Amino acid sequence: CIRKTIPKLQIILLGSRSVGKTSVGNTILGIMEQEDGRRTAQSVARHGFVGKTEITLVDTPGWWKSLRAFDTLEAIKEEVMRSMFLCPPGPHVFLLVIDADASFKAKHLDAVTTHMELLGEGVWRHTVVVFTRGDWLGPNTIEQYIEGEGEAIQSLVEQCGNRYHVIDNKKADETQITELLEKITWTVAGNGWSHFFPDEKIFLTIEEKTRRVEEGARLRQSQVKAKRKSLRGTVQSSSINVTSK
Known part of the structure; x- marks a missing residue:
């Protein structure tokens, strides 16, 4: 026991x-x-x-x-x-x-x-x-x-x-x-009260895949921000044109 x-x-x-x-x-x-x-x-x-x-x-x-x-x-x-x-x-x-x-x-x-x-x-x-x-x-x-x-x-x-x-x-x-x-x-x-560690090759594969997932998420976020910024610029430009008329 x-x-x-x-x-x-x-x-x-x-x-x-x-x-x-x-x-x-x-x-x-x-x-x-x-x-x-x-x-x-x-x-x-x-x-x-x-x-x-x-x-x-x-x-x-x-x-x-x-x-x-x-x-x-x-x-x-x-x-x-x-x-x-x-x-x-x-x-x-x-x-x-x-x-x-x-x-x-x-x-x-x-x-x-x-x-x-x-x-x-x-x-x-x-x-x-x-x-x-x-x-x-x-x-x-x-x-x-x-x-x-x-x-x-x-x-x-x-x-x-x-x-x-x-x-x-x-x-x-x-x-x-x-x-x-x-x-x-x-x-x-x-297992000697230890954590599981994958072998080095698999660890590096996981690390690389994780990095790509995180980079992809950051890229999508920046694209969304850019689209929002572009949309705000378009709306503001339209408002200025309407006012000037």
């Missing part, structure tokens, strides 16, 4: 579309909100406390469940990679969110693997699989689900060091979050 607690915990949520990543984040932070159906378009950091632990939780855009990273839009891949810059110096743990009410086959494993490894092969040592929609399991345990679902999900769980947890987002049960945080703490302890 690990008694040490982490005063500050940094978490990144990853997964395909519509698996309940935002709901997992809300449940961890104690936010009683239902997902409004809108898709997360950009990586966004949220903050809160669970007990005495300060939580930084980064939600990321989801990929299409059956598509490899090669077929995913660059904008989505860039946001997934940029997520690490929203919790410097890096996350302690990744929560890979999988919905327990849908099948998980080889093509889904391929999609998950290629997207996760955008962050580097070392990502798996820092990952816990979180199954959502636990109410769908009925009387079955999550272990029975994993065994019955087949080789693809078993391979994924093994890749993550058999670290997994199930959440029923419809139940306001603090125990399931307490148990999840215990598993997260165990994972962080197994």
